[in-house]
Amino acid sequence: MRIGVEINGRPYEGEVEPRTLLSDFIRHDAGLTGTKVGCEQGVCGACTVQLDGEAVRSCLMLAVQANGRSLRTVEGLAPDGELHPLQRAFHEAHALQCGFCTPGFLMSIEAFLREHPDAGEEQLREALAGNLCRCTGYLGIVEAVERAAREMRG
Amino acid sequence: MKPAPFDYRAAASVDETLPLLGLDSAVLAGGQSLVPLLNLRLARPELVVDINGVTELDYVREDDGALRIGAMTRQVALERSELVSERWPLLHKAVELVGHPQIRARGTVGGSVVHADPAAELPVALTALGARFHLRSADGARALGAAEWFKGALYTAREPQELLVEIELPAESADARSGFAEHARTHGDFATAGAAAVRFRDGGAALVLLGAGDVPARAEAAERALAGGAAPREAAALAARDVAGDHRRALCAELARRAIEEATA
Numbered sequence: 001m002r003i004g005v006e007i008n009g010r011p012y013e014g015e016v017e018p019r020t021l022l023s024d025f026i027r028h029d030a031g032l033t034g035t036k037v038g039c040e041q042g043v044c045g046a047c048t049v050q051l052d053g054e055a056v057r058s059c060l061m062l063a064v065q066a067n068g069r070s071l072r073t074v075e076g077l078a079p080d081g082e083l084h085p086l087q088r089a090f091h092e093a094h095a096l097q098c099g100f101c102t103p104g105f106l107m108s109i110e111a112f113l114r115e116h117p118d119a120g121e122e123q124l125r126e127a128l129a130g131n132l133c134r135c136t137g138y139l140g141i142v143e144a145v146e147r148a149a150r151e152m153r154g
Numbered sequence: 155m156k157p158a159p160f161d162y163r164a165a166a167s168v169d170e171t172l173p174l175l176g177l178d179s180a181v182l183a184g185g186q187s188l189v190p191l192l193n194l195r196l197a198r199p200e201l202v203v204d205i206n207g208v209t210e211l212d213y214v215r216e217d218d219g220a221l222r223i224g225a226m227t228r229q230v231a232l233e234r235s236e237l238v239s240e241r242w243p244l245l246h247k248a249v250e251l252v253g254h255p256q257i258r259a260r261g262t263v264g265g266s267v268v269h270a271d272p273a274a275e276l277p278v279a280l281t282a283l284g285a286r287f288h289l290r291s292a293d294g295a296r297a298l299g300a301a302e303w304f305k306g307a308l309y310t311a312r313e314p315q316e317l318l319v320e321i322e323l324p325a326e327s328a329d330a331r332s333g334f335a336e337h338a339r340t341h342g343d344f345a346t347a348g349a350a351a352v353r354f355r356d357g358g359a360a361l362v363l364l365g366a367g368d369v370p371a372r373a374e375a376a377e378r379a380l381a382g383g384a385a386p387r388e389a390a391a392l393a394a395r396d397v398a399g400d401h402r403r404a405l406c407a408e409l410a411r412r413a414i415e416e417a418t419a
Contacts, residue, residue, distance in 0.1 A: 021189075039242070042190050051259075055255060057256050064204075109256070129341040
């Protein structure tokens, strides 16, 4: 099936089988390998992208379902090479080690902060619960998100 | 990891969907339960019928006092509905506990009801509120209450050629006081146990346990006791009396007590 998807403001086209997962389309067809693929059953959150502004698991959607839709991936956070406040805060607060889970965390929490700019620590921890990190632990991640949220509030 | 090959049809209406349904087809709504099953090849349908384009099933509205929820309504839409948080707050409390925001952005109310996971929150809340489940097929339509609908773990009364189109909550369930409590190891994980309690305006009570069995279990003896004026702790102990396993029984009793107290406050 022929599909066309807008990713980070650019059109991408591809020929996919119905069973092709959106996560595989993003990585293999669009070549945007910032999005990671972990468990492929909706648990780890590594493949999280934004579909029309909402954070979703790209391993739980078929690529054909994104036909004609608009996606944002981690590459879209820093389009001109300048880091997004969240990315900078992750760097500064040591919120990553291997970095595999980071794109998923960033896309989840960026969507959350747009809706809840004033979220407190408890709410942030709940919002982060859908993404797993297996090396850093979560203290640095929570701190980074709080730091970025403060900066984004201005 | 790849699902086994399947044919794919995207339907744009209920009428277009119904002739496609049968033993070898699977309905794809939000996909938050079906797609993992496809990826793990635990489900191998020949045909996947995508109903994401069936916008006629995406609504939450009050109709003559009753609440009508289209089966394709996303969980996030239920969560954001002011009508629901003001008039049916139990549903709001329950849906906030479903998975994570990324799951609720795609997951649907109908999908949760059809998947019928014993650890799912929405079936428990809907059962406590007296929901009726409306089905359509090429041959006709029917509606079932929770007791007939939930048959077992991941098993409902839906026939392969039927489509769940609507969940209806009766007018009597509006403006009831309610409570929902659950225990999960981390926020958003599947709950080990939980309870939903409702005190209706007419003095009646509903109490449904999560995780006490394969289906949302109404604790009828405890409901009668509550309507008769029993204390929360007493009714909760009665509800959990027959739950198997010491740990689970203690959890159910404690969570039922919290839910009842929230509904009584």
